[in-house]
Amino acid sequence: MESIMDTDKNIFPNRLKELRKSAKLTQQQLSSELNIKQGTYSRWERGLLEPNIAQITDIAIFFKVSVDYLTGKRDKEYSTIPALNHEPISVAESSKIADYVISSIFTALSSAKEKGISEQTMVALLSELGFEKEAQTTLIEQLYETGALKQPKEQ
Template sequence: MESFSERLIHLRHSNNLTRKQVRESLDINESTYSRWENGTRTPDNETIVRFANFFKVTPMYMLGISHLRNGEEYLLDVLENIESDDTAEGLKAKAGLAEYRKNYI
C-alpha cells in the first residue's frame, strides 16, 4: 500500500508538475509541502480533499487506501467484476458496461 507521500509524488510526476506548481496552485508554503512529500508529516483531512480535487482522484486514493483513482475507475471495476455473472443482473451489467464503453471510452 502506497503512503500519502508516495501518491503525492506519483500524481505530481504523472501530471508533469513541479513541486512549486502544485504548492502555488494550492497556496501551500514550501516547508510544509516538503514535509508531506518526504513523509514526515501528513496533511489534515481538508487538505487531503484539496489535493484529491486538484489531481481529480478520491481522498481514499490519495491516502493509499484504494487503488482506484476516481469514481469512473470504481464503476468500471464493479462492472467488469459482474461481467462474468450470467444471471439477469449480470447480463444487465454487461449491457451497461458495453453502453458505457461505447459512449465514454
C-alpha cells in the same frame, strides 16, 4: 484517529509524488496551486508532515482522485476500473459504490464547513448535483447531527 502515515509503504507521500509527477508539476508549482509553502509540501511528499483533512481534500480535488485513493484506503480509482461489458452489477457492489459516494460527499461538505462555506451554499451545491430538496435537507441534518459538522451557536 488513524494517521495517513501509519502504513509500512508511506502510501500517501508516494501517491502524492506520483500524481504531481504525472501532472508534470514541480513541488513549487503544486504548492502554489494549493496555497501552501513549498517547504510544507516537500515535507508531505517525504512523509515528514501530514496535511489536515481539508488539505487532503483539496489535493484530491486538484488531481481529480478520491481521498480514499490518495490515502491508500483504495488501490484503484473507480474511474480506472474497466467496465465489464455493461453487465449488471450486484446489489453488494452497488451498495459499496453508493457508500463511497456518500462518504466522499460527507468529506467534501466537512471540508467546505471548515473553510467557512455556509449551509445555504452547501444546499445550493447539493441541488446542482441533482439532490432532491428532501435529500438535501436530510443530508445536511445528518451531517450536523453526527457532529461531522457542528453548527456555530447563534448569539
